[in-house]
Amino acid sequence: MKIAVFMGGVSSEREVSLWTGTAVLESLKRMGYDAYGIDVTEENGLSAYTENTYDLAFLAFHGEDGEGGRVQSILDILRKPYTGSGVIPSAVAMDKALTKRIAHDCGIRIAKSYENLDEVDSWPVVVKPAREGSSIGVYICKDRAEAEKALAESGDKKLVIEEFIKGEELTVGVLNGEALGVLRIFPQKSAMYDYKSKYAVGGSVHEFPAKIKKKIYDRAMAESELIHRELGLAGISRSDFLMKDDELYFLEVNTCPGMTKTSLVPDLGTLKGYTYDDLIRIMVETFQPR
Numbered sequence: 059m060k061i062a063v064f065m066g067g068v069s070s071e072r073e074v075s076l077w078t079g080t081a082v083l084e085s086l087k088r089m090g091y092d093a094y095g096i097d098v099t100e101e102n103g104l105s106a107y108t109e110n111t112y113d114l115a116f117l118a119f120h121g122e123d124g125e126g127g128r129v130q131s132i133l134d135i136l137r138k139p140y141t142g143s144g145v146i147p148s149a150v151a152m153d154k155a156l157t158k159r160i161a162h163d164c165g166i167r168i169a170k171s172y173e174n175l176d177e178v179d180s181w182p183v184v185v186k187p188a189r190e191g192s193s194i195g196v197y198i199c200k201d202r203a204e205a206e207k208a209l210a211e212s213g214d215k216k217l218v219i220e221e222f223i224k225g226e227e228l229t230v231g232v233l234n235g236e237a238l239g240v241l242r243i244f245p246q247k248s249a250m251y252d253y254k255s256k257y258a259v260g261g262s263v264h265e266f267p268a269k270i271k272k273k274i275y276d277r278a279m280a281e282s283e284l285i286h287r288e289l290g291l292a293g294i295s296r297s298d299f300l301m302k303d304d305e306l307y308f309l310e311v312n313t314c315p316g317m318t319k320t321s322l323v324p325d326l327g328t329l330k331g332y333t334y335d336d337l338i339r340i341m342v343e344t345f346q347p348r
């Protein structure tokens with residue numbers, strides 16, 4: 059079986075995707091798979107899928123095209139199997155506003171959402187793109203003037219405006235429906251878990267398993283599994299939460315979470331005894347035929 063690791067792409071998270079893709083490719087080769095990497099750019103955005111030879115596409119993208127269902131849709135039409143979630147689950151999970159509604163319907167607590175600034179009844183609020191990741195374009199706005207500036211700077215992107223939760227960052231990895239564990243993140247360089255905290259050396263400390271109350275730990279595990287199931291996700295997903303005053307607030311679910319050696323999911327995998335290579339192998343072995 060020949061595996062092509064597709065990475066890069068043209069999203070704001072291109073760089074992160076190249077880190078993930080490179081690590082995945084190294085792992086596949088280390089395990090003896092017949093694998094090679096393909097850097098997807100503006101130029102080969104379609105031909106990368108049609109003009110290369112592969113039996114399985116390993117998708118190592120972050121961001122809208124590769125994580126949000128577009129690439130999955132091309133591969134479906136080409137009848138090429140790929141790792142991770144299918145078109146519709148990927149597209150829904152890519153949209154934080156839609157995902158929050160589904161989470162809320164499932165009885166999961168979410169930060170209060172506002173349709174527009176006139177609805178805001180308490181400051182600060184967070185303004186963030188509905189369909190981007192890596193904390194890019196997240197604004198914490200202490201008043202209406204700041205929020206209006208954030209809206210102006212965000213252009214015509216679909217946005218989420220929500221209650222600011224001054225809490226601690228938790229994240230839960232789910233592999234094929236089973237939660238791996240809860241990890242608490244302590245950002246070191248900024249108050250928020252921003253791009254720098256995510257990717258700079260020493261940017262954050264990962265505590266896993268998170269030393270939090272068992273009741274909250276178990277709820278985070280159960281809610282992450284519920285989201286994975288309700289959305290119909292496949293392979294690995296990672297749900298992000300904020301914890302404040304013993305309450306959990308679900309933020310979002312990532313269907314192609316970062317898989318560099320220092321990413322969150324590989325750390326969580328160790329709680330179930332999985333090495334990095336184990337996780338990659340399981341993703342390859344359990345891809346969903348569509």
Ligand SMILES: Nc1ncnc2c1ncn2[C@@H]1O[C@H](COP(=O)(O)OP(=O)(O)O)[C@@H](O)[C@H]1O
Nearest residue numbers: 169184190191192193194221222223251298309
């Ligand atoms: N409502 C919120 N209150 C406080 N901080 C938030 C809120 N929403 C997002 N953040 C901060 O921004 C980070 C990124 O937000 P998130 O919704 O996970 O989007 P993404 O990771 O896709 O950029 C969070 O980890 C958190 O630090």
Ligand SMILES: [Mg+2]
Nearest residue numbers: 192193298310
């Ligand atoms: Mg996040």
